[in-house]
Amino acid sequence: MTIRSKLLIVIPLLILLANGVYFFLFRSAAVVQSSYDRMMDRVLGYRQSVQSAELSLEALYGYLLNPDSATKAEFASARSELEKGREALERGERPAVVASSAVGFIQLLRTLAVQEDEALSAAESPSDALMRYESAEKTVGFVREAGEALVELELSVDKPIFRSIQEENARMNRLGIAILAVQTLLGVALAYWISRGVTVPVERLVKAAKHVSEGKPQEALPALPSSDSKDELGVLTGAFLQMLDDLKASAERDRERLEQDRLVKELELRALQSQIHPHFLFNSLNVLSKLALIEGAEQTSDLIVSMSKMIRYVLRNPDEPVTLREELGHVADYVAIQQARFRSRVRFVTEADEAALSARIPSLTIQPLVENAFVHGIERLEGGGEIRLTVETDGSDAIVSVSDNGVGMDEATIRSLLRMEYEENAAPDRMSAGLGTRNVFRRLQLFGGRDDAVRISSRPGAGTTVTVRIPMNKEVEKRDVPSIDRG
Incomplete structure (x- = not known):
């Protein structure tokens, strides 16, 4: 009433x-x-x-x-x-x-x-x-x-x-x-009954509004009137609670946007640090490639060309998303160099659905996963190592999986990576891997706007599979999630 x-x-x-x-x-x-x-x-x-x-x-x-x-x-x-x-x-x-x-x-x-x-x-x-x-x-x-x-x-x-x-x-x-x-x-x-029924709920709403205006946490709000009441105060309380939910959602969006801005600033700083005389570096690699070709070392020339492409890809504009096709090209250059290192100890298999290769993705997100499979998965194997990269479609999403038959990891490590955490007392190489993987996972979550963008399946001694879900029809803003050094 x-x-x-x-x-x-x-x-x-x-x-x-x-x-x-x-x-x-x-x-x-x-x-x-x-x-x-x-x-x-x-x-x-x-x-x-x-x-x-x-x-x-x-x-x-x-x-x-x-x-x-x-x-x-x-x-x-x-x-x-x-x-x-x-x-x-x-x-x-x-x-x-x-x-x-x-x-x-x-x-x-x-x-x-x-x-x-x-x-x-x-x-x-x-x-x-x-x-x-x-x-x-x-x-x-x-x-x-x-x-x-x-x-x-x-x-x-x-x-x-x-x-x-x-x-x-x-x-x-x-x-x-x-x-x-x-x-x-x-x-x-x-x-008194009517005035109390009006003034007491209004006083509670005023206290709650002052509490929010002072920046105090919403969990410590004073008791609010019941929003189930059918009178005007119940409607006002419902609108106030809806406003608090909207403010909380807006604050969460602002927090994510600030985190993206921070990542952009970090990338810009690292990009500036890494772009010292890039033309000199490219020219030097081209000279080395030609020299190796003249001397008959064709494989060495190809590796130098792959290295040059990788460096050029890394130094591109980090704000601009790339297609899966472009990211897989960068992965191919990296694999060419790694196979020259591991030779017959490692077998790399790629299976890609053409319909999914046009999906947009932050740059330098798939290659770090492949690199972790090489370095932390099968590097200690004396032979028989295999890394499999598959790309397929699932409805309106593209599914990218990176699998290896390496040493695997325990459940605690998986949870730590998915929670974007790392052990403070971990070894330097383990901490570096955790930081790089954490940044990649976080960028993929921010880009897709979903918490289940990454899934890890692994057991000690049974290999690891990292699955990434990417929306194929996502409209990308001009400023995308930045790439992060993968460690």
Whole structure:
């Protein structure tokens, strides 16, 4: 659930809860107020009826003293108010305890009305009218006494109601305070829960970002929020982790690129050191080749030509990859010189698939493997040595294998070479071979962009096979992996 959805659910729930509580309090107060209003209406009705009876009697007295239209209209108005009050009392509800007294009070009001009508009819006879007026005046006294008695009775009957109303008001006040406190605590708790659900993951992400910006290792990152969360913070955490993975991959690529640059610088330095007067060296070899040919030493001349080709191949631009065909040509020149040395002790066999010879490869990578087979594999054999170089295709890759039937090597040496390591206390010739082979393997891995570019199969006394896998369709950058001195 997203943070926005949580807020859209929690906030309306809080509002509905508050409205429900206030509605409950309002309804309870309304019930109490309704009971109180009904009681007060009855009390006020009695008092109003008594007052209306007195006013009606006064208006009758004024008319009897001065019978004209004005005093008659004033009496009619007062009489109308008396009738309205009586009718209201008749319609109203009242407790059973008060019902009989209320009926007697209403009957007194009717009697008063009858007596006033009689006094009004006898207005032409002053003595008769005065007598009837005095009867009405006594009735008003009874009405006053009955009204006071009804008020007292109502108050005595409604006294428990007053107490109940007071207790209900006190209870409602306490309930209101409790509900307000609970609602406040609930609102604070929900606000803390939502804010903590937002601020704590954000603080963790900020700490992790500072950790990364300070260059500290990613393995020591502080605890991050769960990326499995479905809200915005889970998405943010996932994006942050993806960014860290991308940074790590980018750093690895930069490290490999820096290593390539270092290898290039080393090669350039060695190339500068080895290119002292190259033309003089080539010219000298050509002179020696011609001289040997003139003297009839054709084999010597051929070896000198092979040496000249090898030196020229080594001194070429190391940044430019070569084809397998060109590398095998360099291997052939090297083998020609070695066979002149070993003669019949070593047999060299080459089997190459023409379809694979166009594959691009870093220069000086196959010849060092053949050289190691000569020097460290079969050099100690007195005869029967064989080195086999095969080139074949496997899907989109070219497979180059260099095999010998020499002394072989143990598993620890194989692991050391494949891990690009060498023994610090090894003999000088063994260390040189390890360094040269390590550099060749590393260049092949960087060139192909794969860790399984080289595989070694060997056992002590059973020979060694080094297999190299090269992508045939690789687009080569202008600056290739440099060649390294093979030791």
